[in-house]
Amino acid sequence: MNDRELGCAGGQFMDRGRMNQNGVVQPLLTDLYQITMAYAYWKSDKTDDTAVFDLFFRNNPFHGEFTIFAGLEECLKFLDSFHYSQSDIEYLKQTLPEGIEHEFFEYLGNLTARDVTLYAIDEGTVAFPRVPIIKIEGPLIIVQLLETTLLTLVNYASLMATNAARYRMVAGKHVKLLEFGLRRAQGPDGGLSASKYSYTGGFDGTSNVLAGKLFNIPVKGTHAHAYITSFSSIGELKTRLIKHKQTGIMEDLLEHAIKHRGLLSHLLDVSTEESSEGELAAMVSYAIAFPDGFMALVDTSGLLNFSAVALALNDLGYHALGIRIDSGDLAYLSCLARETFEKVAERFKVPWFNKLTIVASNDINEDTILSLNEQGHKIDCFGIGTHLVTCQRQPALGCVYKLVEINGQPRIKLSQDVEKVTMPGNKNAYRLYSADGHALIDLLQKVSEPPPAVGQKVLCRHPFQESKRAYVIPSHVESLYKVYWKAGKICQQLPTLEQVREKVQISLKTLRNDHKRTLNPTPYKVAVSDNLYNFIHDLWLQNAPIGELS
Numbered sequence: 001m002n003d004r005e006l007g008c009a010g011g012q013f014m015d016r017g018r019m020n021q022n023g024v025v026q027p028l029l030t031d032l033y034q035i036t037m038a039y040a041y042w043k044s045d046k047t048d049d050t051a052v053f054d055l056f057f058r059n060n061p062f063h064g065e066f067t068i069f070a071g072l073e074e075c076l077k078f079l080d081s082f083h084y085s086q087s088d089i090e091y092l093k094q095t096l097p098e099g100i101e102h103e104f105f106e107y108l109g110n111l112t113a114r115d116v117t118l119y120a121i122d123e124g125t126v127a128f129p130r131v132p133i134i135k136i137e138g139p140l141i142i143v144q145l146l147e148t149t150l151l152t153l154v155n156y157a158s159l160m161a162t163n164a165a166r167y168r169m170v171a172g173k174h175v176k177l178l179e180f181g182l183r184r185a186q187g188p189d190g191g192l193s194a195s196k197y198s199y200t201g202g203f204d205g206t207s208n209v210l211a212g213k214l215f216n217i218p219v220k221g222t223h224a225h226a227y228i229t230s231f232s233s234i235g236e237l238k239t240r241l242i243k244h245k246q247t248g249i250m251e252d253l254l255e256h257a258i259k260h261r262g263l264l265s266h267l268l269d270v271s272t273e274e275s276s277e278g279e280l281a282a283m284v285s286y287a288i289a290f291p292d293g294f295m296a297l298v299d300t301s302g303l304l305n306f307s308a309v310a311l312a313l314n315d316l317g318y319h320a321l322g323i324r325i326d327s328g329d330l331a332y333l334s335c336l337a338r339e340t341f342e343k344v345a346e347r348f349k350v351p352w353f354n355k356l357t358i359v360a361s362n363d364i365n366e367d368t369i370l371s372l373n374e375q376g377h378k379i380d381c382f383g384i385g386t387h388l389v390t391c392q393r394q395p396a397l398g399c400v401y402k403l404v405e406i407n408g409q410p411r412i413k414l415s416q417d418v419e420k421v422t423m424p425g426n427k428n429a430y431r432l433y434s435a436d437g438h439a440l441i442d443l444l445q446k447v448s449e450p451p452p453a454v455g456q457k458v459l460c461r462h463p464f465q466e467s468k469r470a471y472v473i474p475s476h477v478e479s480l481y482k483v484y485w486k487a488g489k490i491c492q493q494l495p496t497l498e499q500v501r502e503k504v505q506i507s508l509k510t511l512r513n514d515h516k517r518t519l520n521p522t523p524y525k526v527a528v529s530d531n532l533y534n535f536i537h538d539l540w541l542q543n544a545p546i547g548e549l550s
């Protein structure tokens, strides 16, 4: 059994260093039609044909005007390991229609991605509709066979990173964001990808322990309601003792908590009868388990018990961390909690109480955060699951993979819908910047054209609307493509996940705020050179059939 097969059998992700990949990512993770087309190409003697494909999306997700490109490293690992195993070939022999010639399976068995060249925008960069994020060239059959797998590796990764980046933008940079979505994700693989790419997009950590281990992402968490409801009275506490942090003397934490509870009940104007004994017992026991990391889930009535236990810990030399609120009005309750902590800080001379962390969770989405910001809140950290990982607002990014050139000849796909007409030919992409460092426009050109130059006027044309054009004098020109894979090798030093995460924020800073706002953002301009414009439209005319009226 080879490594890849082991990867699949032994759990979906293998943990064997940098080049390891999710074991399900393999050549058969594709649509059947790629392999049947490969056979038909092979039968029609197209094994020596070379092709160029563009991988791009037509619309930004979430009613936004930008997309974060993610998933590149996984695409490169896929190319690196691309090879049909003996068992893959056996399976295909049984599965493809009868009559497939034996030599085709031999041909498949020897295929690798050695003759493929992959160009891409850097992972973590902002990307825009119709500008290919990946351009791939090589033998037609093999580049065709890569389509579905590359799309599945890029689509969700980019959607997720974009979603996370949007949450980061609305939350602001000082609020912590934790991904809590594994239980709601699209299966185990979706859950791992969600944790990874939400970190890329700007989250601070995840509750997903395996993602922490595999991707070196900070893992964080509180506790569930079950922990509170598992206790119904203080009589159930089997231990109440905890070592004083400094003196090492064992003391009764419950006794300290009950004493403070009495005093707090006056200060906070909450009667001790209103707060549950089971909850107090649960908090005491959790504090004994984690005296230096005490973070408790509080419902509406839980602030009294939490404060009592936190003060009890303080008597014994420990500082609690904070609370999580998971129901009710999160704006109101967070303000009430902060007010309570401030009162306690003052009355008990514990200034650090002012700084206790307030985590909020419960069906949070971009709009909830915007609304909470508008109302005013005291939340330091959001725990976000369902809406984030399922990308509920838009569950798919529509990246496509289109043939643009074959044997040096351009190809155009026509459609009644102008948006769907492809940009033919082998192209380069440039980002032109203004003097203040903002990205102005992305420009596609034929590869044969010289790149735009700083300080020189470039005519930028709308790809389909003749009258829409503008001169741009760039202060900086960025060539967007790098060769990432050539001659069987990854040709760039790959950034760490941390570096990709930083790249996202750096790249977003180059975008003007009006492109990033949540409501009616201004579309970012994507243009073609005059030369490419004429080329597209000549080819369009050549390929469009002429109708007849009678």
Ligand SMILES: Nc1ncnc2c1ncn2[C@@H]1O[C@H](COP(=O)(O)OP(=O)(O)OP(=O)(O)O)[C@@H](O)[C@H]1O
Pocket (backbone or CB within 6 Å): 326, 327, 328, 329, 330, 331, 332, 361, 362, 363, 364, 365, 368, 371, 372, 375
């Ligand atoms: N101040 C607020 N402004 C806007 N939305 C809020 C505010 N507070 C809470 N929400 C959101 O309102 C929704 C409340 O949901 P729901 O009524 O199901 O929860 P709940 O009854 O408070 O709690 P539980 O999940 O325990 O039933 C959640 O999506 C939450 O994120």
Ligand SMILES: O=P(O)(O)OC[C@H]1O[C@H](OP(=O)(O)OP(=O)(O)O)[C@H](O)[C@@H]1O
Pocket (backbone or CB within 6 Å): 180, 181, 183, 184, 326, 361, 362, 363, 364, 383, 384, 385, 386, 387
């Ligand atoms: O709401 P999400 O954004 O998905 O965040 C994760 C949620 O998962 C947990 O509870 P769960 O939803 O399992 O149960 P509950 O709603 O009954 O608390 C947790 O308390 C959060 O509320």
Ligand SMILES: O=C(O)c1cccnc1
Pocket (backbone or CB within 6 Å): 180, 181, 207, 220, 221, 222, 223, 224, 324, 361, 383, 385
């Ligand atoms: O750690 C938490 O608080 C957590 C983890 C997953 C889902 N909800 C909450």
Ligand SMILES: [Mg+2]
Pocket (backbone or CB within 6 Å): 362, 363
């Ligand atoms: Mg819930």
